[in-house]
Amino acid sequence: MKPVLLSGGTLLDPSQNLNEVGDLLLADGEIAARGGAIEGPDDADVIDCDGLIVSPGFIDVHCHLREPGREDVETIATGARAAAAGGFTAVCAMPNTDPVTDNQASVGFIVRQAQRAAAARVYPIGAISVGQEGKVLAEFGEMVGAGAVAVSDDGKPVASAQLDDGKPVASAQLMRTALEYARTFKIPVIDHCEEPTLSDGGSMNEGIVSAQLGLKGIPAEAEEIMVIRDILLARLSGGHVHLAHVSTKGSVELIRWGKERGINVTAEACPHHLSLTEESVRDYDTNAKMNPPLRTAKDVEALREAVKDGTIDLIATDHAPHHYDEKEREFADAPNGIVGLETALAVAVTNLVEEGYLTFSDLVDRMACSPARLFKLPGGSLKRGAAADVTVFDPKARWKVDPSRFLSKGRNSPYNGMILVGRTACTIVAGSVVYRSGIPVRSREGEQMNRARG
Numbered sequence: 001m002k003p004v005l006l007s008g009g010t011l012l013d014p015s016q017n018l019n020e021v022g023d024l025l026l027a028d029g030e031i032a033a034r035g036g037a038i039e040g041p042d043d044a045d046v047i048d049c050d051g052l053i054v055s056p057g058f059i060d061v062h063c064h065l066r067e068p069g070r071e072d073v074e075t076i077a078t079g080a081r082a083a084a085a086g087g088f089t090a091v092c093a094m095p096n097t098d099p100v101t102d103n104q105a106s107v108g109f110i111v112r113q114a115q116r117a118a119a120a121r122v123y124p125i126g127a128i129s130v131g132q133e134g135k136v137l138a139e140f141g142e143m144v145g146a147g148a149v150a151v152s153d154d155g156k157p158v159a160s161a162q163l164d165d166g167k168p169v170a171s172a173q174l175m176r177t178a179l180e181y182a183r184t185f186k187i188p189v190i191d192h193c194e195e196p197t198l199s200d201g202g203s204m205n206e207g208i209v210s211a212q213l214g215l216k217g218i219p220a221e222a223e224e225i226m227v228i229r230d231i232l233l234a235r236l237s238g239g240h241v242h243l244a245h246v247s248t249k250g251s252v253e254l255i256r257w258g259k260e261r262g263i264n265v266t267a268e269a270c271p272h273h274l275s276l277t278e279e280s281v282r283d284y285d286t287n288a289k290m291n292p293p294l295r296t297a298k299d300v301e302a303l304r305e306a307v308k309d310g311t312i313d314l315i316a317t318d319h320a321p322h323h324y325d326e327k328e329r330e331f332a333d334a335p336n337g338i339v340g341l342e343t344a345l346a347v348a349v350t351n352l353v354e355e356g357y358l359t360f361s362d363l364v365d366r367m368a369c370s371p372a373r374l375f376k377l378p379g380g381s382l383k384r385g386a387a388a389d390v391t392v393f394d395p396k397a398r399w400k401v402d403p404s405r406f407l408s409k410g411r412n413s414p415y416n417g418m419i420l421v422g423r424t425a426c427t428i429v430a431g432s433v434v435y436r437s438g439i440p441v442r443s444r445e446g447e448q449m450n451r452a453r454g
């Protein structure tokens, strides 16, 4: 593999307090050198990053890649390529596949498919319970040994989706045991916070809009009851609970309460919950249907403030591709979820940076450094010797979202047709360029030959 020299970009790495224009040299899968102007080896490929931000690669700790079981909707390879196009050098795949990722062999399968895809890295997340049935704990040790980086109850098991009986861990006792067990393997338990009896039958946020539309709502309390339960169980067990896709102001207040007391709770918010409200549901657009649902403007504001002050630790996509026909159903019957890998950066830049909530440095922290640190993953840093997982993006590029151009098989995006700011220019994993959007690569040898001739 040839060394890669990223030339003249703004090097941004909050984990190193780095924010300066310079060069970055990648060699042998590692960050080899950093500085004002690196001479570098003669055989290096040179990428001109003038006007672009060069940051540690983004890491998405929450996505659904649908393989095995629903390869018609997404595969590990298409998901990993979509991730790379979105600037993600690594993603964590949720376990609600068919069969469920709940044992050593199924975790190993994902690891092998990801290696074959040779795009973004894919880390499997194992199920908390066997078959995601919420009854018997899965073998965490075996799954971790095979490459799982966390356990979660997120997402409906595919096989039972029609029966609508997939549910988060409803039993507090099972969650307590999961947190104790996960602690011995030093991995987080990622919880999808939803009290199933309160959310039952709901298809959007409960409030004035749901009443006007005649749709059954899901109250904020369905999430918040589980948020406080999990925080208390983290205190009791000493385990690390990571709260998936936090969507309400009340949840933010509870997480703040837990963190102030030193409880081991971390949390993520999704780009859609940071940018859209329940108003998007008004025309019964099923691309605005997700779980938890889009909430109110007050919730969006509280989430933005929480990402800013660190109460919410990181941004994760909850990328959830669905088949076009399935999303074409009546609103109440359509499946939950939207694709997000290829719009996450731009939605975050447009709604958080341009709106003054985050600096680009903060954004890189929430999308790269914080996920690496909390999930103990490689990357998240531009320091010498770190994995050469790097994202280069244009902070000012304006573009119109066209889902037909996504590398994901999914097209279900509420951002269809919107103009957003911020776009991936180049994604590099272990020193190899896995995605490039128009940005040229020059060979230094050719350059020198030209100069000699000149």
Ligand SMILES: [Zn+2]
Residues within 6 Å of the ligand: 062, 064, 094, 154, 155, 318, 320
């Ligand atoms: Zn999810």
